[in-house]
Amino acid sequence: MSRDKRFPGLSRFGRLAGGVGLSLSLLAGSLALPTVAHAEGEIRIAEQFGIVYLLLNVVRDQQLIEKHGKADGLDIKVDWTQLSGGSAVNDALLSGSIDIAGAGIGPLLTVWDRTHGKQNVKGVASLGNFPYYLLSNNPKVKSIADLTEQDRIAVPAVGVSIQSRFLQYAAAQQWGDKEFNRLDKYTVALPHPEATSALTSGATELTGHFSNPPFQNQALDNPNVHVVLDTYQLLGPNSPVVLYTTEKFxxxxxxxxxxFVAALAEAAEFAQNDKAAAADTYIRVTKAKISKEDLLKIIDNEQFQFSVTPTGTLQLAEFLHRVGALKNKxxxxxxxxxxxxxxxxxx
Structure with a gap:
């Protein structure tokens, strides 16, 4: 019996997951495509959803790229776009639609590996260290060992998103490296805002969401939602979200x-040293429906560190090479x- 027949409410989720498969095909095909060149003084940046992109909100709000460009005698035009999922972001970067990609360390490692010796995509900077939670509204699921065919877990992009990679890492810890992708079949692609609504409503077959802040914190306000996995317990403090570009750009x-890098460094210092002002910036730029008080409860603690320094990424990279997800070590x-x-x- 097909998944859609057993879980009719998941037909839309299935189409989204299918779109990710198409996106991966486009990624493979786009490796041969030249990126679109443009003159010095223009930069196109893609971000995704959540507080983890706050440094970009600060850069945008304070026009820091323009500021540092003018200091070097250059007027810079900055274009911003928002996408969901590492596959879509990688496709946009390799097709030349954007210059700077904002996504998880998982998608960076994937595209770095696939463009090695070609476009040579590499990281530009981290956006900080933040814990991610795997959430569930299924009271029977206390750990990943309790997940069954009855569960469906939302991730931004199936297989390649940082949430998917965290889940694979956890599966390997639970069942061994050969079983690293054991839980992939339970995942579906869905943006964080929609996944949060679905999980908290309990009105769909979605029982899990590998989330990020503030969505995971908002979901936990629902008494039926609980934490199954904390990535800080899994890997220690780490940088789940990064920015990257091509060698050509x-x-x-x-x-x-x-x-751009100078702007990020200034934004990181601003956000880390004045989290109240950073919270104001996030709410103003994203128009997020969260109070400043609630936002500060999330970010004003030692687990949230706004920094351009990548932390704890090599452990995941070595794992992905060990299980064959990366060809280059x-x-x-x-x-x-x-x-x-x-x-x-x-x-």
């Missing part, structure tokens, strides 16, 4: 690139990040 637009985090002294001592 960095080489052909050095002033624009440097202005990185010797260090610097293999998949462009060199920049502002990134500090990463890991």
């Amino acid at each position: 960095r080489a052909e637009n050095p002033k624009t690139y440097q202005a 990185p010797a260090s985090w610097q293999d998949y990040f462009f060199a920049d002294p502002r990134l500090g001592q990463g890991s």
Whole structure:
């Protein structure tokens, strides 16, 4: 019996998951396509949903790229777009639709591996260290070992999103490396806002959501939702979200690139040192329906660190190579990040 017949409410989820499969095909095909070149002084940035993209909100709100460009004698035009899922972001980067991709470390590692020796996509900076939660509204699910065919877990992109990679890492810890993708069949692609609504309503067959802040915190306000897995317990403090670009863009637009990294570093210092002002920025830019008080409860703690320094990424990269998800084995985090002294001592 097909999944849609057993779970009729998942037909829309299935179409979304199918779209991710198409997106992966496009990714493979786009490796041969040249990126669209443009003159120095233009940058197109793709972000996704959640507080983890707050540094980009600060950069946008304070026009920091434009500021650092002018300091170097360059007027920079900045275009912003919002996508959902690492597959869509990677497709946009490789097709030349965007210059800077914002996504999880999982999608970066995937595209770094596939473009190695070609477009040579690498990381630009981290957006900080944040815990991600796997949530469930199924009272029988206390750990990933309790997941069954009756469960469906929302992730931004099936298989390649950082949430999917975290789930694979956890599965390997539970059942061994050969079973790393054991839970992939339970995942469906859905943006965080929609997944949060579905999980908390309990009106669909969705029983799980591998979320991010603030969506995971808002979902936990519902007494029927609980934490199944905390990524800080799984991997320790880590940088789940990063920014990355092609070698071509960095080489052909050095002033624009440097202005962008300088803007990120300034935004990180601002957000880390004044989280109240950062919260105001997030609410103003995203128009999020969350109070400043509730937002500060999430970000004003030691687990939230706004920083451009990548942390705890190599452990996941080594795992993905070990299970065959990456062909190229990185010797260090610097293999998949462009060199920049502002990134500090990463890991």
